[in-house]
Amino acid sequence: MHVLRCASCDLLLHEIPVARGFSARCPHCGTRVIKNSSISLSGELAIALAALVLFIPAQIYPLVTINLFGVPFSTTVTSGSIILLDTFPFVGSLVIFCVAVAPLLYLLTILTSNLALYIRNAKALYYSTRVLKYIRHWVMVDVFLVSLAVGCFKVRDFAEVSVDAGLLSFVLLQILTAVLLSRVSPKRYWDAFGETDEERKESIEICGQESELASCKLCGLTQPKDHEHCTRCGSKMEHRVYQSIQKTWASLLAAVVFIFPANFYPISILLTNGKRLEDTIFSGVASLIKQGMYGIAIIIFTASIIVPVAKIICLAYILLCIHFKVESGRKLRMKLYRFVKWIGKWSMMDLCVIAIMVSLIDRGNLLDFTPGPGAIAFGLVVVLTMIAAESLDSRLIWDKYEQH
Numbered sequence: 001m002h003v004l005r006c007a008s009c010d011l012l013l014h015e016i017p018v019a020r021g022f023s024a025r026c027p028h029c030g031t032r033v034i035k036n037s038s039i040s041l042s043g044e045l046a047i048a049l050a051a052l053v054l055f056i057p058a059q060i061y062p063l064v065t066i067n068l069f070g071v072p073f074s075t076t077v078t079s080g081s082i083i084l085l086d087t088f089p090f091v092g093s094l095v096i097f098c099v100a101v102a103p104l105l106y107l108l109t110i111l112t113s114n115l116a117l118y119i120r121n122a123k124a125l126y127y128s129t130r131v132l133k134y135i136r137h138w139v140m141v142d143v144f145l146v147s148l149a150v151g152c153f154k155v156r157d158f159a160e161v162s163v164d165a166g167l168l169s170f171v172l173l174q175i176l177t178a179v180l181l182s183r184v185s186p187k188r189y190w191d192a193f194g195e196t197d198e199e200r201k202e203s204i205e206i207c208g209q210e211s212e213l214a215s216c217k218l219c220g221l222t223q224p225k226d227h228e229h230c231t232r233c234g235s236k237m238e239h240r241v242y243q244s245i246q247k248t249w250a251s252l253l254a255a256v257v258f259i260f261p262a263n264f265y266p267i268s269i270l271l272t273n274g275k276r277l278e279d280t281i282f283s284g285v286a287s288l289i290k291q292g293m294y295g296i297a298i299i300i301f302t303a304s305i306i307v308p309v310a311k312i313i314c315l316a317y318i319l320l321c322i323h324f325k326v327e328s329g330r331k332l333r334m335k336l337y338r339f340v341k342w343i344g345k346w347s348m349m350d351l352c353v354i355a356i357m358v359s360l361i362d363r364g365n366l367l368d369f370t371p372g373p374g375a376i377a378f379g380l381v382v383v384l385t386m387i388a389a390e391s392l393d394s395r396l397i398w399d400k401y402e403q404h
Helices: 041-060 079-087 089-119 122-138 141-155 165-183 186-193 197-212 244-264 281-290 294-323 330-361 373-391 394-398
Strands: 003-005 012-014 023-025 032-035 064-068 071-075 160-163 213-215 222-224 268-272 275-279 367-371
Touching (some): 071 079, 089 165, 122 330, 244 281, 275 281, 294 330, 330 373
Antiparallel strands (some): 268 275
């Protein structure tokens, strides 16, 4: 019988058959350990190809057009970010990477993974699935779509907004990307790649040495701990992620440093009729409330203030519990960790809104919009908290757990 270790808590489990369209979760931490997708690999490939076809019009054609002072102005996905490259290269590059480069890389790695699987090339599959594993967290098509809606609501006071042809392609791209993100995993490709003769021999003897087993973080294969590299994908085997706590603390403390200028310095500057209006995140939310845009204010307040602070507090709490070897509440900490990883990318919403506003109303002396210095600090907070969450090895939460 095959066994596997939960990638989140390291519990050893016996692999069981799972019906198509269903999944199995670890009874210890609740992490999904087996998923038999209702969509086949060829179906995923077809969806990825369709998404790639949509990617070009979604990126090139205008999403929305505004009528400002009798003149129409349009915005594409990256037009505002390209403008920002001259004055705020970090903010512009970050938005371009998350809404254009990362989605494109994600779709291309699905294609290359299927190609490597078809030609039975383990090395090519290793590189493509490794990129797939990390790039998926930076795909923010959904974040940009919500940001576009927020931006359109904000510019209604200045101009009439109309929908353009590119928006339909972008919405369809988001739907297909969401389907792929919920189903595609490196482990599934490696399971389809199959076992080597060496793996088959080990699987026969594996039940006799269950305490000496480890799982590969990339392909999920369970094998003896003394292996330096995975026998299937070739990844370096690590009992725990190297210096996970140190990397997480370093990223988290850096995020704490930058969160203060991110909130106290202006994140956006609007010049209108000769007046310079500087808004911090807090004052921007207050301004939206004064204008009666309560829904938009709640979204911005949650994404830009609550989420970054909550991520920092939750990760700090988890790290302190690991340091002081707190035994109780491990399931709660695991839920917090999954929540932090899921919610992390939504902090990018404010930067996406800024990019959209720049492309729509950056129109010279009469009306001008530009990011403030707080935008750079805020972008660093987003990146550092996401790196901190990815650096933390969740198995450390469960170390020295006594199984009964």
